[in-house]
Amino acid sequence: MGARNVGAVVKRVEDPRFVTGHGRYTDDIVLPGMLEMAFVRSSEAHAVVKSLDTSAARAVPGVVAVWTIADLGAIAQKPMVQSYPSPAIKQNFTQHPLAKDEVCYVGEAIAVVIAQNRYIAEDAAHLVTVDYESLPHAIDVREAARADAIPAHRGAQSNIAATVAWKFGDAAGAIARAPHVIRETYRQHRGAPHSIEGRGVIAQHEPAADQLTLWSSTQSPFLVRRYLAQYLEREEAGIRVIAPDVGGGFGPKAGHYPEELVAALVAMKLGRPVKWIEDRREHFLTTTQQRDQWWDVEVACEPNGKVLALRAKCIHDNGAYLPYGLLLCMTSIVPFPGPYAIPAVEVTLDCVFTNAVPTSPIRGAGRPCAAFIMERTMDSVARTLGLDRADVRRANFVRRDQFPYETGGRLPTGVTIQYDSGDYAACLDMVMKSSAYTAFEAKRAQAAKSGRWIGMGIASYNEDTGLPPYEGATVKVLPSGRISVELGSCSQGQGLETIVAQIAADQFDVDPEKVIVKTGDTAISAIALSTVGSRVAATAGPSVHLAATQVRDKALRLAALQLEAAEQDLEITRGAVHIKGVAERKVTLGELAKRLVSNVNVPLPNGFTPGLEATAYHTPERPVYANGSNVAQAEVDIETGAVTLLDYRVAHDCGTLINPMLVEGQIVGGVVHGIGNALYEHMKYDPDSGQPVTTNFGDYLLPIATEIPPIRLEHMESPSPLNPLGVKGAGEGGTIPGIACIVSAVEDALKPLGVKLNEYPLSPERLLELIDEKRSAK
Amino acid sequence: MSDRRTIEVTVNGVRHTREVETRLTLGDFLRHELGLTGTHIGCEHGVCGACTIHLDGAAARSCILFAVQAHGCEITTVEGLAKSDGTLHAVQQAFRDHHGLQCGFCTPGMQMTITAFLAENSSPSEKEVREAISGNLCRCTGYQGIVAAALDAAQKLRGA
Amino acid sequence: MKPAPFKYHDPRSVKDLVGLLASLENAKLLAGGQSLGPMLNFRYLMPDHLIDLNRIAELAYIRPGADTLEIGAMTRQRTLEHSQEVQRTCPVLVEALHSVGHIATRNRGTIGGSLSHLDPAAELPGVCALHDAMLTVAGPNGTRSIAMAEWGVSFMTPNLEPNEVLTGVTLKAWREPHGYAFVELARRQGDFAMAGVGCLVALDGNSKVRRIALSLIGVTTTPVRLSAAEKLLTGSDLAGEAIKAAAAEIGALEALDDAHATGTYRKRLAGVMLGRAIGRAAERARMQGSRQ
Ligand code: FES
Numbered sequence A: 001m002g003a004r005n006v007g008a009v010v011k012r013v014e015d016p017r018f019v020t021g022h023g024r025y026t027d028d029i030v031l032p033g034m035l036e037m038a039f040v041r042s043s044e045a046h047a048v049v050k051s052l053d054t055s056a057a058r059a060v061p062g063v064v065a066v067w068t069i070a071d072l073g074a075i076a077q078k079p080m081v082q083s084y085p086s087p088a089i090k091q092n093f094t095q096h097p098l099a100k101d102e103v104c105y106v107g108e109a110i111a112v113v114i115a116q117n118r119y120i121a122e123d124a125a126h127l128v129t130v131d132y133e134s135l136p137h138a139i140d141v142r143e144a145a146r147a148d149a150i151p152a153h154r155g156a157q158s159n160i161a162a163t164v165a166w167k168f169g170d171a172a173g174a175i176a177r178a179p180h181v182i183r184e185t186y187r188q189h190r191g192a193p194h195s196i197e198g199r200g201v202i203a204q205h206e207p208a209a210d211q212l213t214l215w216s217s218t219q220s221p222f223l224v225r226r227y228l229a230q231y232l233e234r235e236e237a238g239i240r241v242i243a244p245d246v247g248g249g250f251g252p253k254a255g256h257y258p259e260e261l262v263a264a265l266v267a268m269k270l271g272r273p274v275k276w277i278e279d280r281r282e283h284f285l286t287t288t289q290q291r292d293q294w295w296d297v298e299v300a301c302e303p304n305g306k307v308l309a310l311r312a313k314c315i316h317d318n319g320a321y322l323p324y325g326l327l328l329c330m331t332s333i334v335p336f337p338g339p340y341a342i343p344a345v346e347v348t349l350d351c352v353f354t355n356a357v358p359t360s361p362i363r364g365a366g367r368p369c370a371a372f373i374m375e376r377t378m379d380s381v382a383r384t385l386g387l388d389r390a391d392v393r394r395a396n397f398v399r400r401d402q403f404p405y406e407t408g409g410r411l412p413t414g415v416t417i418q419y420d421s422g423d424y425a426a427c428l429d430m431v432m433k434s435s436a437y438t439a440f441e442a443k444r445a446q447a448a449k450s451g452r453w454i455g456m457g458i459a460s461y462n463e464d465t466g467l468p469p470y471e472g473a474t475v476k477v478l479p480s481g482r483i484s485v486e487l488g489s490c491s492q493g494q495g496l497e498t499i500v501a502q503i504a505a506d507q508f509d510v511d512p513e514k515v516i517v518k519t520g521d522t523a524i525s526a527i528a529l530s531t532v533g534s535r536v537a538a539t540a541g542p543s544v545h546l547a548a549t550q551v552r553d554k555a556l557r558l559a560a561l562q563l564e565a566a567e568q569d570l571e572i573t574r575g576a577v578h579i580k581g582v583a584e585r586k587v588t589l590g591e592l593a594k595r596l597v598s599n600v601n602v603p604l605p606n607g608f609t610p611g612l613e614a615t616a617y618h619t620p621e622r623p624v625y626a627n628g629s630n631v632a633q634a635e636v637d638i639e640t641g642a643v644t645l646l647d648y649r650v651a652h653d654c655g656t657l658i659n660p661m662l663v664e665g666q667i668v669g670g671v672v673h674g675i676g677n678a679l680y681e682h683m684k685y686d687p688d689s690g691q692p693v694t695t696n697f698g699d700y701l702l703p704i705a706t707e708i709p710p711i712r713l714e715h716m717e718s719p720s721p722l723n724p725l726g727v728k729g730a731g732e733g734g735t736i737p738g739i740a741c742i743v744s745a746v747e748d749a750l751k752p753l754g755v756k757l758n759e760y761p762l763s764p765e766r767l768l769e770l771i772d773e774k775r776s777a778k
Numbered sequence B: 001m002s003d004r005r006t007i008e009v010t011v012n013g014v015r016h017t018r019e020v021e022t023r024l025t026l027g028d029f030l031r032h033e034l035g036l037t038g039t040h041i042g043c044e045h046g047v048c049g050a051c052t053i054h055l056d057g058a059a060a061r062s063c064i065l066f067a068v069q070a071h072g073c074e075i076t077t078v079e080g081l082a083k084s085d086g087t088l089h090a091v092q093q094a095f096r097d098h099h100g101l102q103c104g105f106c107t108p109g110m111q112m113t114i115t116a117f118l119a120e121n122s123s124p125s126e127k128e129v130r131e132a133i134s135g136n137l138c139r140c141t142g143y144q145g146i147v148a149a150a151l152d153a154a155q156k157l158r159g160a
Numbered sequence C: 001m002k003p004a005p006f007k008y009h010d011p012r013s014v015k016d017l018v019g020l021l022a023s024l025e026n027a028k029l030l031a032g033g034q035s036l037g038p039m040l041n042f043r044y045l046m047p048d049h050l051i052d053l054n055r056i057a058e059l060a061y062i063r064p065g066a067d068t069l070e071i072g073a074m075t076r077q078r079t080l081e082h083s084q085e086v087q088r089t090c091p092v093l094v095e096a097l098h099s100v101g102h103i104a105t106r107n108r109g110t111i112g113g114s115l116s117h118l119d120p121a122a123e124l125p126g127v128c129a130l131h132d133a134m135l136t137v138a139g140p141n142g143t144r145s146i147a148m149a150e151w152g153v154s155f156m157t158p159n160l161e162p163n164e165v166l167t168g169v170t171l172k173a174w175r176e177p178h179g180y181a182f183v184e185l186a187r188r189q190g191d192f193a194m195a196g197v198g199c200l201v202a203l204d205g206n207s208k209v210r211r212i213a214l215s216l217i218g219v220t221t222t223p224v225r226l227s228a229a230e231k232l233l234t235g236s237d238l239a240g241e242a243i244k245a246a247a248a249e250i251g252a253l254e255a256l257d258d259a260h261a262t263g264t265y266r267k268r269l270a271g272v273m274l275g276r277a278i279g280r281a282a283e284r285a286r287m288q289g290s291r292q
């Protein structure tokens, strides 16, 4: 028996329930006596709520209650708990579960209606009249960052939540001395997550046991429990949070939200279960968004393209509140200098409050932003020095013989940043080959003859994945002989159940489909944190492996006793332990498990603890670094500015592949998210009113199937030395370089005109404007 | 003042008679009155396609139809695709074979869109498949596995 | 996002429908529901009465005449797309339909709904303008006919009284051999056009324009015929200069600004679409000619 499942294309164990419509998402759960909630939300970007009239709403038949913050009790008068507090925060604002008197973005919850069903709840919410006193708002982040800016929060001295800096080496010195210094300004744009299932929560309280249970469409049941316990001043033991099937997360479902708190408080107060299902309008208005940043970048380099230093300043639009502390800001600056060996980096970031939807990480967190800066920088170095873009990257890559490579920087925790393994140049070579990179100029010339403008883009990245400190796992052999795996972590579509089944199955030579997997429930004993940052495969995965190995060892030890053989003479085949080469001399795992659960007055075998099971934690000290290079081809319609994507190639390395099919799915999905950011998704706010204007799927454009080119993938495997499986994460590896790669391709298509693209999204209208500028200058 | 009507609909071959409020959407009717929660609600404004069902054989979005409009109609939902012995429909099997789903939330709508499409066009090109699913949003897969699944299912259905 | 309550009516005949319209206040007509449904769910509209036209069988038909194509208001877009008669008499309608939403929305969406909703970027009103359509409207005083040119009153407002309903539309088919095209630019497949141009063109033996029709969508508040351009191009050989001159008419139009595109950009696009539509239509016209 060997590892037959890890590394193989194994069909997903979760699919049968999903393809038949038998998944169980939050809105599919119905509890007896359950009520539904709808929220009255701010229609103003910034205002004081002077008064509220709920009388008409309360009179609607079927309405049970209409509550404001005053009705939620003394405990709910404080602001919400911040997920990642930091001493660097100078001004701290988190939201109240319902607005106290000031509202700071359109969509902020002001009151809650609890009714027989959602239709009635919305009828009533519509009848609540709110008397606002409008306040001036801050919506343009660059204006908001100024010392004399209109404050996004009444009475605040400025809008700067924090200024964070991150540096190593002597960037200033290098810039002063370098033969070439390139200066550019970049703009990145906010987008919204848009998992197709929105957020949602059900809360139930059993007064007899004082037990609170939440079903939440979340990426982090354990964190939701933690923050609920803190806020509600209860023991975690009295709270259970369950993530049922979750219809996509992409980051914003990792946080905790006002609606979860309100649901819990309402359920406790009314003594009846309540449900709230976010609708798409609410998703636009209230689920955290990400990526609005302005960057000023200075790069020092040598004539051969070798980059000596990068110094940058970033203004980061944080939106109205800081639910997530500075995590997003830090992930925008710590990834520098990406896959490159650059001796000096100095990045400063101002985290700025505005009256927009609060922000938190979305697929890649700050990393796609940092990669955009790094990759646009590599292109600008090539452009300025007249070098090939791939050559510039190769000249700067961390070399294969440099691993483990210390960048010179330290993580905010103080641990040195160390890239564990990889071969960045080889990965680039792979994608150049598959995309016929060197043949492109001939192709461009050919296309130009028929009036077509085509271009090729390139982007490389690396990514810290498998973030510390742990995701626990319990592996059990049940008395029936079936294997079960229990994880506190949960999946939002990544296929976690399948990969942990594969990992466990290998230890017992069983079919992964037969492994029972339970996830996403704080009632599970193995503790967990959060499915974010491409970390679960490389944290929970090794934990499952460790636990399964311990169980296997225990089984062998007991079997040796029962079969009167030496352990090393035993092997496990199809779920039974037998003497090597003698299949009949066996004992099944089920029999061994039964022996270890034993019965009253039947002692356990000498030296054995009860249960054929183990809980284990892989506890890495530092992340493992995935990497890759992408090449895209795009065509620009020079008369309209419309972009058509022609081809997209990826070569990437996320260490040992557990299931190549699932990794491919993660990467392709991530690339398409990047395509959305680069070309389509634009969350517009009206500067005069502060109102968000693209709040439906007709105005806010997600990428659709017709706009996506074929995406072809090649895997490289540089196992990580830092975990027993050698795995690294892949969930964000498509998005991180994706935006930069598309923008690079479009810029390249317009190379004959000299158009420079330092921004996204690239709407046809904006592109035409840039094309016109160059044409009229000629 | 709720306005109510009695409707009779056949869903996945089963006749149902229910009194409903006239403003109840067909999607909510299927999910909450009949408990057929495989039909998902992703946008409630007719764009994401997650709620797609077959109304008298044609793909339609159940979030912008009212249940009363389905009176006298035959509806098929994702729960009606597999055979009663549990054998998956070729499209469902192909979704699994080609990793055409991740979180599964868009999946029922995608499958209903594709089954209706393949009934009209049994040997589509990749471009035609992409057009056919262009009214269905998926945030997870990047569509590639879905397109592969549809093409494979088309082939299997032709062969069968 | 649940609709507010309303009283639902589902008349079975135009007569009953007209009767309901005469007696009900604040009523909305439900055709395919692909635009109205979202507006009800968002509560942008909260009518007291909803009158469902879907059970009026007499409103769904396609009747080709000698020089005409009569279409009932409740004819589904998908039915038109698949109709041999439509393909034969007004192929530009089929071409335009490929850009209308997606299969599932075309399965429900109707031509009458599209004409009555009158989104400035909708394709079908543009095709009706191109084919000099006559619209039939029923009301308390019987029926009346309105030319497509008179149909759009202002932004999303057709020439229709609250107690009237559009029952059908008659497109004038071109008898002479001609080329056709409907060309638009939308952000993605199936989105509303930022600008789109429909073109019908018949050429004479010298490849000069004998007759041409041009309509524009997505730019002005209602679809328009570009009659000055048509006049300029009649008799021309459709050379670059002639098209350029024709496109100049677009510059004078007052264009829409919204989240998707500014008016300036829309007009610029319209010029490009005009050239492309004429190009494709003329090519088809030439192929027709060479086949004869
Ligand atoms: S829920 Fe019906 S189309 Fe999105």
Ligand code: FES
Pocket (backbone or CB within 6 Å): A196, A247, A248, A493, B100, B101, B102, B103, B104, B105, B106, B107, B137, B138, B139, B140, B141
């Ligand atoms: S699989 Fe998650 S939205 Fe499609």
